Amino acid sequence: MPKKSFVSSLREFPLDRAFTWFESGPVLLIGTACEGKANIMTVSCHMSMGFTPLLGCMLGPWNHSYEILRKTRRCVVSVPGADLMEIAVDVGNCSGASVDKFSRFGLTYRLGEESGAPLIEECLANLECVVRKIPPRGGPYQFVLEGVRAWHNPDREEKRSFHARGDGFFIIDGETLNLRDRMVKWQDCI
Amino acid sequence: MPKKSFVSSLREFPLDRAFTWFESGPVLLIGTACEGKANIMTVSCHMSMGFTPLLGCMLGPWNHSYEILRKTRRCVVSVPGADLMEIAVDVGNCSGASVDKFSRFGLTYRLGEESGAPLIEECLANLECVVRKIPPRGGPYQFVLEGVRAWHNPDREEKRSFHARGDGFFIIDGETLNLRDRMVKWQDCI
Numbered sequence: 001m002p003k004k005s006f007v008s009s010l011r012e013f014p015l016d017r018a019f020t021w022f023e024s025g026p027v028l029l030i031g032t033a034c035e036g037k038a039n040i041m042t043v044s045c046h047m048s049m050g051f052t053p054l055l056g057c058m059l060g061p062w063n064h065s066y067e068i069l070r071k072t073r074r075c076v077v078s079v080p081g082a083d084l085m086e087i088a089v090d091v092g093n094c095s096g097a098s099v100d101k102f103s104r105f106g107l108t109y110r111l112g113e114e115s116g117a118p119l120i121e122e123c124l125a126n127l128e129c130v131v132r133k134i135p136p137r138g139g140p141y142q143f144v145l146e147g148v149r150a151w152h153n154p155d156r157e158e159k160r161s162f163h164a165r166g167d168g169f170f171i172i173d174g175e176t177l178n179l180r181d182r183m184v185k186w187q188d189c190i
Numbered sequence: 191m192p193k194k195s196f197v198s199s200l201r202e203f204p205l206d207r208a209f210t211w212f213e214s215g216p217v218l219l220i221g222t223a224c225e226g227k228a229n230i231m232t233v234s235c236h237m238s239m240g241f242t243p244l245l246g247c248m249l250g251p252w253n254h255s256y257e258i259l260r261k262t263r264r265c266v267v268s269v270p271g272a273d274l275m276e277i278a279v280d281v282g283n284c285s286g287a288s289v290d291k292f293s294r295f296g297l298t299y300r301l302g303e304e305s306g307a308p309l310i311e312e313c314l315a316n317l318e319c320v321v322r323k324i325p326p327r328g329g330p331y332q333f334v335l336e337g338v339r340a341w342h343n344p345d346r347e348e349k350r351s352f353h354a355r356g357d358g359f360f361i362i363d364g365e366t367l368n369l370r371d372r373m374v375k376w377q378d379c380i
Contacts, residue, residue, distance in 0.1 A: 017357075019356050020355045020356050020357045020359075023215075023234055023235060023353075023354055023355055023356035024215055024234075024353035024354060024355050024356075024361055025213075025214055025215010025216070025237075025353055026215070044213055044214075044238075045213060045237050045238045045239065046237055047215075047235050047236055047237035047246060047248065048234075048235045048248075048356065049235065049248060049330060049332065050330075054330075056237060056246065056332070058237065058238075058239060085367070085369070086369065086372065089369050089372045089373070090372060092375070092376075093372060093373060093374050093375040093376070094375070140239060140240075140244075140334075142239065142246070144330075160364070163213075163214035163215055163353070163363075164213055164214060165210045165213055165214050165366075166209050166210050166213035166214075166238065166379060167207075167210045167370075167379065167380045168368065168369055168370030168372075168373045168376075168379075168380035169210075169366055169367065169368055169369070169370070170366065170367050170369055171214055171363045171364065171365070171366045171367075172364040172365045172366075172367070173353075173361045173364055174350070174361065174362040174363055174364025174365070175361075175362045175364070176355075176359055176360065176361045176362075177275070177359065177360050177362070178358065178359055179275070179276065179279050179358055179359070179360055180357075180358030180359070182276065182279045182280060182283060182358075183279070183283060183358045184283050185282070185283040185284070186282075186283070186358075189356060189357065189358075190357045190358035
């Protein structure tokens with residue numbers, strides 16, 4: 001169950017800038033809630049599909065969250081910092097069918113007003129989403145999610161996200177460079 | 191025109207491991223060739239959709255390569271190292287309609303046998319691809335590409351890729367950690 005007695009550090013974030021959390025391809029957590037039970041899974045196969053923001057995510061019948069997301073059509077997409085790397089990997093290596101992951105991994109959440117899904121206090125950012133496209137039963141298993149409300153946690157000391165190579169190796173964000181002056185064609189986005 | 195007199199440093203790479211180049215979400219170059227003219231564009235909105243490998247890529251009518259890719263149904267997806275960051279950004283900020291980008295940016299290529307599209311010598315990796323799904327004319331503009339032959343350049347000193355945040359900031363790969371021991375559920379992939 002969500003903790004009700006804490007003061008959240010999450011602050012609202014401009015929805016039209018939330019695409020900047022995802023376009024670099026970090027490992028994400030996808031949170032759902034159904035019949036009073038919240039769950040999370042780990043996703044590294046996703047892409048920015050629009051500035052609304054729109055997000056494509058691979059998530060199939062081999063995931064416990066698959067049927068829940070088809071049913072509820074709501075979720076929260078969260079960006080864990082590099083300090084949560086081992087937890088995020090472990091979240092992706094057990095199933096919500098048998099494990100209360102929030103309890104096991106000591107993560108704190110409240111349910112978002114727009115999504116009814118868990119906003120994770122310890123993450124850098126959380127995007128409440130509505131499912132805009134459910135994949136066909138036979139695949140390809142790509143959901144399209146649209147963000148409807150965005151939250152970040154400016155108090156986290158660890159600001160770096162991390163990326164999965166897909167083979168058990170994970171890459172932490174290194175140096176960040178500002179090349180805005182070169183983006184002459186895309187001034188509307190930057 | 192491609193240079194014919196150089197000795198290529200590209201070496202063939204196991205196709206079923208090429209997904210590890212993309213899942214972390216690096217900035218990619220997409221190369222096409224049509225009527226004797228080779229071109230490249232820069233893409234940061236893409237996702238791994240399968241181990242074949244399959245790659246989803248956002249690419250729309252605002253890109254010069256869009257009509258070419260619809261027509262030729264072949265391309266090469268290349269991974270530039272961090273040493274090519276400024277070039278990759280500049281490639282994405284001019285159009286192949288008016289610029290010979292290979293000449294302007296001093297990149298060397300030969301045309302791949304499987305794709306007829308440019309394999310870039312200076313990139314870390316090149317994947318010859320066949321287009322498996324053309325997007326509908328009205329969007330969403332997601333192509334699905336399937337890799338058919340993979341090449342890497344083990345001689346490049348710079349091994350790091352880089353990621354676009356979408357707002358003109360770019361993140362270079364930092365520390366890479368091996369968490370294979372924790373991937374108990376995904377032993378087949380690692």
